[in-house]
Amino acid sequence: MSHIAVHQNKAVDYKALSALCPFGAIVVDNGHIAVTSACRMCKLCIKNDTRGVFELVEDDVAGTDTSEWNGIAVFIEIYEMKIHPVSLEMIGKAQELAGKIGHSVYAAAAGEKIHTAHVEELLHYGVDELYLYEAPELKHFRIEPYTAVFEDFIVRRRPSVVLVGGTSIGRVLAPRTAARFRTGLTADCTILDIQENTDLDQIRPAFGGNIMAHIRTTKHRPQFATVRYKIFNMPERITNPTGTVIHCTLPPAKLNSTIEILKVHHKEKVKHLEEADVIVAAGRGIGSRENLKYIEYLAELLDGEVAGTRTLIEAGWIDPRRQIGLSGRTVRPRLIIACGISGSVQFTAGMNGSEKIIAVNIDPNAAIFSIAHIGIVGDVTKVIPELIENIKADAAADVKADAAAEGTAERSTS
Ligand SMILES: Cc1cc2nc3c(=O)[nH]c(=O)nc-3n(C[C@H](O)[C@H](O)[C@H](O)COP(=O)(O)OP(=O)(O)OC[C@H]3O[C@@H](n4cnc5c(N)ncnc54)[C@H](O)[C@@H]3O)c2cc1C
Ligand code: SF4
Structure with a gap:
């Protein structure tokens, strides 16, 4: 610097x-x-x-002796009495990185009162040391006191790496805290690895997803990285946690804020695309807004959610919260059906971790087929209605078989 x-x-x-x-x-x-x-x-x-x-x-920045910084830390986001699942995914990644270099996993959580159930949950996911900051001023997220908490935690523990969820809170908290330590931050990493010398390999798409940038913060510590929800896997729970809890307090002056929360308005609850087990996604190949009815009907039949490529969001056919991709959401459903989607890197970056990918495209050379587990070459406006009819026929046959089985059972008991 x-x-x-x-x-x-x-x-x-x-x-x-x-x-x-x-x-x-x-x-x-x-x-x-x-x-x-x-x-x-x-x-x-x-x-x-x-x-x-x-x-x-x-500048001769203090703290550049990287050997003085040790361990992988995670900022735990607790909102509305719930731990954001991205924090748990970060713990899983922290364990993997810490295991490679023989370090420990630390976590910091802040709130008015942190529930014992939350504390136990975090320890069950393998945190070695959990730093808790409890104060009435921390009831709601406000940037100044939360930054003070995070800064205090880092000064106390001196972790080599700090992982933060790429949420609306994480995206403001991480850079502000990183700036206090005059260190680097890589936002929205999709791959993280670590060198023996504790340099973090931070990999993320750049230039519209056309290249994968490989970033290292070699001279400064801690190394900050944010990662979006659903990029990494949920860790396994461990049966006998051994982690310890450290209660920390800050002087009242550090908890001051210029922001006064007068009232909290809850937004209408929407099912987040990231949580869907089944997604039916549409692209330009769907042809018209009218044809979206096939996508909506199929999604309803499969108890899934509708999503789309940026093309359809820009056309105003689908709600922007339903965009998958680099500038949209990252999803990992059990099943995704990509209908009339070419498979641009910007789209696939947001869904290529899905368990089962079915693609329907009229062009046999469409890029989407290279990541699909099942590829159907055909006109989406013919394939999807056919698929709907088959599913309905199968469901009707199942109902008939169940009714017949029940009738047989009734007759045999009468
Ligand atoms: C910085 C940046 C960020 C971006 N972020 C995103 C993002 O987050 N998400 C995103 O989706 N895009 C994003 N894009 C845009 C992206 O590059 C692509 O333009 C977009 O994903 C293409 O959408 P599409 O597949 O619907 O359309 P197209 O690429 O036009 O593909 C349409 C496909 O439909 C097929 N088709 C046509 N007719 C039929 C038919 N009757 N039946 C079956 N198939 C048919 C065609 O063969 C074709 O493969 C971004 C771009 C940039 C530059
Ligand atoms: S931005 Fe900084 S470096 Fe550039 S002219 Fe102004 S003071 Fe000088």
Whole structure:
């Protein structure tokens, strides 16, 4: 890391110096020239100032001795009395990484009161040390006190890696905390691995999913990574947990916030796509909005959810919360039926972990077939209605067989 140092003794024309910065980061503060946090490190001030007022200084950041940072930590998200399942998935990944380098798994949770059942649950998933922060100020997520908690936990434990769920909370908490330690953060990782020297291999799609970027934070600790829900597997519960619980408190001043929660409005409960066992997804090949009725009917028959590619979301045919892919949701259902979907990397990145993939496409060379377990080459507007009729016929035959079996049973008991 580096910063711009100001040699005040060389600064003469303050107005001209301020004008050097296109981002307004050079200001006059208390009669001195100062560089504010608006600085983007473009270095134009160094290049264009002839008197040597500005100098690039490489910071000697404390804590870069990576051997002083030890263990894999997870931020536990508890909301509305429930542990977000992504936190449990993070614990599973933390165990895998920690096992490779012989480290421990730590977790930090905050709330007004953390339930004993939650504590036991976390220990049952294999946390070695669980740090609990309980205070009335932590009842709702507010960025300042939660960042203070997370910072305190990291200062106490000094973990080498910090994993945070890529949720709306995780996405604001992780970067803010990472900035306090002046360290790196990789958002939305899809693969995580670790080197013997504790460098975290952080892999995520970049440039619209066309390349997989491989990122390492070699000089700073801790190494922050966020991961979206359903990217990693749920860990197994262990029968005899041995982890310990550490209760921590913070001085009241650290729990202050400028945000006052007046009232909490609950959004209408919607079934999240990520939790569906069965998904029927439609793409441009469906042809028309009218034809979506086949997709909806099939989803209903299979007790599943409807989803779509970005193309259909942009067309306004499907609710944006139902978009699968890089800029949508990541799903891992037991069954997904992809109807008239080409199989772009941006779409498949959000569903290729599904247990069973059935694809219907008119083009035998469609990319979706390379990841499908069952591929059907055909017109989706003919294949899906046929499939619906077959399922209905099978269901009717099952009902008939059940009724016949019940009749036989009644006759034999009478
Ligand atoms: C930064 C970025 C992020 C993106 N994020 C996402 C994302 O999150 N999710 C997403 O889905 N996309 C995303 N995209 C868009 C993505 O690149 C593709 O354009 C999109 O997924 C294609 O959608 P599609 O398969 O519905 O349409 P198309 O690619 O046009 O495919 C339509 C398919 O239907 C088939 N077909 C046509 N007629 C029939 C028929 N009668 N019966 C059967 N099959 C038929 C065709 O053979 C074709 O394979 C993103 C793009 C960018 C640049
Ligand atoms: S480095 Fe660029 S952004 Fe920073 S103060 Fe200089 S001119 Fe402004």
